[in-house]
Amino acid sequence: MTGTTPQPTSRTRSWWGWGWTDAHPGDDECAAMGALLPGTLARPLPVPHVRDLRIGGPAVEPPASLAHLVTDDPDDRAAHAMGKAYRDVIRALRGRPGRIPDLVARPTDDREVADLLDWAGDRQVAVVPYGGGSSVTGGVEYRGDAHRAVLSLDLTAMGRVLEVDTVGRAARIQAGALGPGLEEQLRPHGLTLRHFPQSFEFSSLGGWLATRAGGHYATGRTHIDDFVQSLRVVTPAGTSASWRLPASGAGPSPDRLFLGSEGALGVITEAWVRLQERPVHKASAAVSFTGFHDALRAVRAVAQSDLAPANCRLLDAGEAGLAGAAQDGSAVLVLGFESADAPVADRLERAVGLARGYGGRRDGTDGAGGAGGAGGTADGAPADAAVSTWRSAFLRMPYLRDGLARMGAIAETFETAATWDRIPALIEDVRTELGAAALKATGYPATVNCRLTHVYPDGAAPYFTVLAAGRPGDEVAVWDDLKAVASEVLHRHRATITHHHAVGRDHRRDYDRQRPDPFALALRAAKGALDPKGILNPGVLVD
Known part of the structure; x- marks a missing residue:
């Protein structure tokens, strides 16, 4: 069967913060939250406007054959400049969003993706794949100046469910399908992917695959990996299309090469994924x-x-x-x-x-x-x-985080996973050492909370929330210092730098320390073979 792309909502996405603009807390609510954290600002920072960024013209122009896919609209470019981590939000609030992409492209099929990659390679334009833009690890922004221009490759125009196999309970879905639209198209068949990360409303199938996202299930099928039958990936070296199979022992899995590759090896354009009947x-x-x-x-x-x-x-x-x-x-x-x-x-x-x-x-x-x-x-x-109450708070929390950011507070999360024998000491050390670091950095005590989001027979995934006063105008540096302390604790306990948020650019140093050296050699070789001109999401996973 052939699906249709769901129509966009009339609500407006926030370019600087999480979710919908009409769901953000107002000034009074922000001030009330700030009053609970000693050392925050007296009044909230103003909501930022794109016009204040004074975005200049693009450094390159697309060829006429691709011009209909590309825009240089300042609002669109600003909305694609960063993800939705705390450090992204506070940079936008302070008017320092980093490098704005020169262009935003919205291809509609594989051929257009390939044509855009060919053009970008010839012009030394960095290409940053973009789904829902909900990255919290610096995965959708460009840092540095090694490329003459930056193209944000937005895949949301490729959002259709292309085929549904009701016998085998699987579907072929384009990577740009956002969570709600994906489920809407599966509903008439009585089937569901049932992968619900907290970012479900604002993240895409391709983003889940590229980051090995964790989802709805706390046990068993915790990651999107468990639902994948096959992938289709467009790279500068050609298109990789694995066979659709229930299982295979034929050598290393080609799908495993691209799951978690974060756009550094290729652009995931579609996937066959396993479905299930809707629970009643x-x-x-x-x-x-x-x-x-x-x-x-x-x-x-x-x-x-x-x-x-x-x-x-x-x-x-x-x-x-x-x-x-x-x-x-x-x-x-x-x-x-x-x-x-x-x-x-x-x-x-x-x-x-x-x-x-x-x-x-x-x-x-x-x-x-x-x-x-x-x-x-x-x-x-x-x-x-x-x-x-927990469910409601879970969905509301990112908006409240942004409200606290407007008060100059540190309000952020990070997650990890470790074996059961290490979990108690890991949690205790994170609380103790992060609390001490926050007090030293700001002069005010911090709140460090923990929850387990996913559990396994051999271990668990702790998820930490940090609430503290920031240093006005220097909030990013404070959070970076706190995150460095936390990362050292994780490394000491041999806990992963990320269980489901991905590596991005924020976790790159610690990912390099975690992965085995021979695997790093293989990954660099794969990057060189698939992306010889080094244009795909530079700085992610490998240099």
Whole structure:
């Protein structure tokens, strides 16, 4: 079947911050949040305007044959200059967004992508692939001056579901499909990809693939890798199209070369991905713990069982308080199960039972209630208050971060993964050393919270939130210093520099330290073979 590209919404995306412009907190809300952090500004920084950047003309002009795909509109160029990390937001607020791309191109098929790459290679124009622009690691910006011009290659005009195989439950989808449009096109078939990162609304299939994004599932199929059947990738050296197969043992996987390649080896233009029937049976509950270490042991027990919850997120006391899931100093475990063909309330009960064995108590009950009671949901029942509150806070958090940034505060997150034997000490050291570094850098104490976003039988992915006062006008430097301290702690504990946010440019130094030297040689060789003129996302993964 042939799909159609969903029509764009009438709402306006923020060029400088997260999400929709009409969803950002107003000045009064920003000031109220800032008042909770000593050392922040007295009033919020003004919302920035593109006109204040005084963007000049492009350094190159496209040939007539490609002109219809390309724009040099200042608003469009500014919106493609950066991702959505804290350091991006604060740079925009301070009027220092970095190098603005000269041009933005929106190809509609593989041939146009190839033609743009050919032209860029001949003119030494850097090409930065761009999906939804939600990168939080510097993955969609150009840094440096080695290229005469920069082209942002926006793939969102390639957003169709091209084929659906209902027998094999798979679909061929163009890489520019944003999350909501992708699911909208699959819905008539009763199928879903069900990959829901926090950035779902503003990120694309190609972006998920290029960054090996983590998604909806807290166990099992946690990454987009698990859904891939085959990829189609346009490179300056030609187009790579792997066979669509359920599995293969034929040498190193060609798809693995491009998954996580972040646009440095080629432009992912489409993929066959595995689908599933839409779940109709759901159950969820929140379980509270007095002690965080007891909660960690409970989560490990659930992860090492055969229950495979869709959601198994542990919030420490600070994170639970921030999300409104608990205000009594408890850690909170949010559990969720779902299925397309069978009730899941019994699986929820078994998971809650495991948690009780480590001192957990189901919220709203004495720990003995049944699914669907005050402390949980049976199939089709509304979620309990703690779960619903957490979900709402989860989606609202990026907007609140931007509000705090307007108050000159440090408000950012980072994530990692490590084996269970290292998790307790890792979390403790991050809290202690990052808190001390923030106090030294700003003179004010910091809040360092932690949650587990994904869990495995052999380890977990801690996700940290840092809230602190900044130094007015010097917020980026403060955050960079804090991130360097955190990265050293991760390296010391042999925890990955990123579990699902990608390497980008912000994590490049630590990625170089993490990867084996022989693999680095192979990656550089692949870059040289596939991108001989060095135009694809320069500075990402390899030099």
